[in-house]
Amino acid sequence: MMNAIEHQANNTSExxxxxxxxxxxxxxRYRRLLxxxxxxxxxxxxxxxxxxxxxxxxxxxxxxxxxxxPYIYHPLAVAQIAVEEIGLGTTSIVAAxxxxxxxxxxxxxxxxxxxxxxxxxxxxxxxxxxxxxxxYGTSQQAENFRKMLLTLSDDVRVILIxxxxxxxxxxxxxxxxxxxxLKIASETIYIYAPLAHRLGLYTIKSELEDLxxxxxxxxxxxxxxxxxxxxxxxxxxxxxxxxxxxxxxLAETGIKYIIKGxxxxxxxxxxxxxxxxxxxxxxxxxxxxxxxxxxxxxxxKAACWRAYSIVTDHYKPNPDRLKDWISTPRTxxxxxxxxxxxSRLGQxxxxxxxxxxxxxxxxxxxxxxxxxKGNDTQTGAGIEAWISQVRDMIESAGSGDKKAxxxxxDDFRSNLYSEEVFVFTPKGDLQVLQRGATALDxxxxxxxxxxxxxxxxxxxxxxVPLSYVLQNGDQVEVITSNRQxxxxxxxxxxxxSKARTKxxxxxKEENKRFVTDGRELVNKKLRVLxxxxxxxxxxxxxxxxxxxxxxxxxxxxxxxxxxxxELKKFKSDKEAKENRANKLNTDAxxxxxxxxxxxxxxxxxxxxxDMLLIGEDMDKIDYTLSKCCNPISGxxxxxxxxxxxxxxxxxxxxxxxVELMSNHGNRIIKAKWTSQKELAFLAGLRxxxxxxxxxxxxxxxxxxxxxxxxxxxxxxxxKDGIFEGNIRLYVHDTSHLEILMQKLERVQGxxxxxxxxx
Numbered sequence: 001m002m003n004a005i006e007h008q009a010n011n012t013s014e015x016x017x018x019x020x021x022x023x024x025x026x027x028x029r030y031r032r033l034l035x036x037x038x039x040x041x042x043x044x045x046x047x048x049x050x051x052x053x054x055x056x057x058x059x060x061x062x063x064x065x066x067x068x069x070p071y072i073y074h075p076l077a078v079a080q081i082a083v084e085e086i087g088l089g090t091t092s093i094v095a096a097x098x099x100x101x102x103x104x105x106x107x108x109x110x111x112x113x114x115x116x117x118x119x120x121x122x123x124x125x126x127x128x129x130x131x132x133x134x135x136y137g138t139s140q141q142a143e144n145f146r147k148m149l150l151t152l153s154d155d156v157r158v159i160l161i162x163x164x165x166x167x168x169x170x171x172x173x174x175x176x177x178x179x180x181x182l183k184i185a186s187e188t189i190y191i192y193a194p195l196a197h198r199l200g201l202y203t204i205k206s207e208l209e210d211l212x213x214x215x216x217x218x219x220x221x222x223x224x225x226x227x228x229x230x231x232x233x234x235x236x237x238x239x240x241x242x243x244x245x246x247x248x249x250l251a252e253t254g255i256k257y258i259i260k261g262x263x264x265x266x267x268x269x270x271x272x273x274x275x276x277x278x279x280x281x282x283x284x285x286x287x288x289x290x291x292x293x294x295x296x297x298x299x300x301k302a303a304c305w306r307a308y309s310i311v312t313d314h315y316k317p318n319p320d321r322l323k324d325w326i327s328t329p330r331t332x333x334x335x336x337x338x339x340x341x342x343s344r345l346g347q348x349x350x351x352x353x354x355x356x357x358x359x360x361x362x363x364x365x366x367x368x369x370x371x372x373k374g375n376d377t378q379t380g381a382g383i384e385a386w387i388s389q390v391r392d393m394i395e396s397a398g399s400g401d402k403k404a405x406x407x408x409x410d411d412f413r414s415n416l417y418s419e420e421v422f423v424f425t426p427k428g429d430l431q432v433l434q435r436g437a438t439a440l441d442x443x444x445x446x447x448x449x450x451x452x453x454x455x456x457x458x459x460x461x462x463x464v465p466l467s468y469v470l471q472n473g474d475q476v477e478v479i480t481s482n483r484q485x486x487x488x489x490x491x492x493x494x495x496x497s498k499a500r501t502k503x504x505x506x507x508k509e510e511n512k513r514f515v516t517d518g519r520e521l522v523n524k525k526l527r528v529l530x531x532x533x534x535x536x537x538x539x540x541x542x543x544x545x546x547x548x549x550x551x552x553x554x555x556x557x558x559x560x561x562x563x564x565x566e567l568k569k570f571k572s573d574k575e576a577k578e579n580r581a582n583k584l585n586t587d588a589x590x591x592x593x594x595x596x597x598x599x600x601x602x603x604x605x606x607x608x609x610d611m612l613l614i615g616e617d618m619d620k621i622d623y624t625l626s627k628c629c630n631p632i633s634g635x636x637x638x639x640x641x642x643x644x645x646x647x648x649x650x651x652x653x654x655x656x657x658v659e660l661m662s663n664h665g666n667r668i669i670k671a672k673w674t675s676q677k678e679l680a681f682l683a684g685l686r687x688x689x690x691x692x693x694x695x696x697x698x699x700x701x702x703x704x705x706x707x708x709x710x711x712x713x714x715x716x717x718x719k720d721g722i723f724e725g726n727i728r729l730y731v732h733d734t735s736h737l738e739i740l741m742q743k744l745e746r747v748q749g750x751x752x753x754x755x756x757x758x
Contacts, residue, residue, distance in 0.1 A: 186661035200365025518558030632681035634734030
């Protein structure tokens with residue numbers, strides 16, 4: 001048997017572990033990987049995979065995961081996902097097996113190169129470089145992410161294996177402590193799920209989203225999963241009746257087909273519930289019917305439209321919901337025909353029509369595109385163009401420029417989930433932009449100089465402003481002038497990363513003068529105030545005046561948007577805060593655990609800290625409740641160590657939570673409410689319903705007389721018989737708030753009561 005496995009068994013000292021059983025399980029998983037890879041193996045591929053497995057098993061022989069399992073389970077699982085769920089080949093399987101070896105052992109990239117060749121070494125190098133992603137301060141993270149995308153433009157397999165790695169980590173997240181679960185899940189929804197979407201890996205993207213919800217909002221996840229199980233039989237009966245006439249007609253055509261009903265992901269249902277504010281029972285489009293045709297590639301388009309004709313012979317289509325991604329595939333290679341039809345029970349049903357080839361590309365994205373590339377040059381061409389665009393964006397961002405790196409990440413993320421709009425040049429060439437793109441976005445997409453000199457545009461021979469939002473099928477002609485100059489105002493309405501990046505680059509030169517002037521003014525004023533112009537002081541000024549970057553702060557001073565005289569107030573506020581902090585050291589970004597200990601040493605167990613236990617040791621220390629989400633006792637919360645304001649408490653569902661936990665994982669700490677009820681917390685309720693005489697009196701009676709709750713503010717608006725009210729009030733905890741919401745929902749005329757971040 002393999003030496004590495006025997007070595008691992010002999011060197012493990014855990015008495016409760018059955019080493020022989022473990023050894024057999026490792027070999028079982030290895031053989032399962034070989035079976036999955038067998039159809040694509042050539043020549044010495046099997047020997048190379050075996051060599052990679054032995055190398056990985058030897059490197060990780062004394063390592064275990066947090067769950068207690070042998071670490072080798074992880075690279076085996078990542079390789080299995082790479083081959084089975086993404087469709088990658090031998091090089092990627094080898095790289096997946098070795099992806100943690102360089103990081104965890106003394107093995108070097110040069111060693112990998114000698115043993116497995118330059119292709120594998122390059123992928124491992126890319127994976128090792130991005131392994132520290134999300135582990136540093138914001139600007140460092142942004143630069144790391146920029147480098148990660150640079151590897152995507154060099155070899156997309158780096159990102160695909162990284163996604164397989166993240167998927168397995170999410171599948172095994174149960175063994176991690178709660179704070180780590182929140183951090184890893186937030187990273188996943190922040191970057192990895194959108195990346196999977198952009199690369200066409202819809203199945204993986206959906207699972208990553210579901211796993212995020214499972215760990216961040218477990219109750220909501222369980223509730224939706226339970227309701228889906230409970231309604232499955234009724235759903236299956238409905239689908240059976242719906243597809244019966246379609247199957248009959250399809251069978252007569254002689255086309256091979258599969259029809260199945262596919263429930264939508266739990267995350268997408270949860271998103272829909274939150275967006276519509278409707279209960280589960282009132283959400284009708286919980287599933288889609290998918291028709292998959294088995295036809296030769298040259299007959300695909302005609303066969304799909306024939307199936308569409310059969311569906312619409314039996315059910316009336318919604319004319320606004322037809323999406324033809326066969327004639328014009330999405331930029332990530334996705335091809336399908338989507339329509340929404342009205343069933344005989346008065347319910348809208350989404351129908352997706354595609355072929356086996358299209359379905360594989362939809363399931364496995366970029367990797368499947370390569371399989372068919374030789375037969376169809378159009379398949380995947382959009383995603384290659386996108387990767388080329390990523391490369392251009394990275395190069396224009398500039399290495400080492402913190403501001404550019406941060407802006408790049410912001411712009412890039414905003415485009416990952418974007419839908420598309422298809423427009424034409426005056427010569428009839430097709431241009432694909434993200435939905436919401438304007439005439440100015442179109443101009444920059446053609447060429448930077450055309451965008452820079454763009455004055456207006458003609459759309460379908462009609463003159464339109466630069467801010468005109470393009471619609472599918474528009475024919476666009478750009479009108480330019482040598483006198484035109486880019487304006488900061490343009491950034492308000494452009495949506496594409498390319499346009500935003502180029503506009504910022506063009507106005508950067510013009511703004512340099514204001515930045516220089518502002519820096520000199522600040523320097524002079526600080527000398528008058530007897531303050532040294534250090535990086536720390538400048539960063540505090542930037543935060544104090546709400547600027548994203550130091551250059552932005554200097555620019556606002558130089559332009560006169562900020563009066564330099566306000567620096568005196570900054571100094572006095574800074575000194576007051578330092579006195580309150582009792583000389584607490586905030587010179588460097590603190591480690592969360594060390595910061596908790598320091599606060600406890602300074603403040604002790606303060607009476608006003610009794611409501612929350614914070615940190616690994618559940619200490620009673622000073623904190624403030626974040627105003628962006630107004631947490632109340634009973635909410636699922638976490639602590640965040642700020643630079644200047646100590647520990648702030650946020651709800652896990654806070655609008656800023658995902659960004660904080662994914663970008664600043666080292667500053668996240670545990671926080672847990674105690675059962676005390678002496679304090680009152682500010683919460684906000686939004687009430688909607690049908691208006692009637694005495695309604696407001698009934699609502700306020702429940703709040704004030706029945707539950708004796710103090711209200712801070714009430715704002716009621718009524719129009720055409722419908723009212724909406726925002727009430728801010730003080731409650732003890734989430735249970736108190738829940739009782740109030742239930743009582744208000746029973747008031748005649750009240751349709752819905754929801755909590756909002758007051």
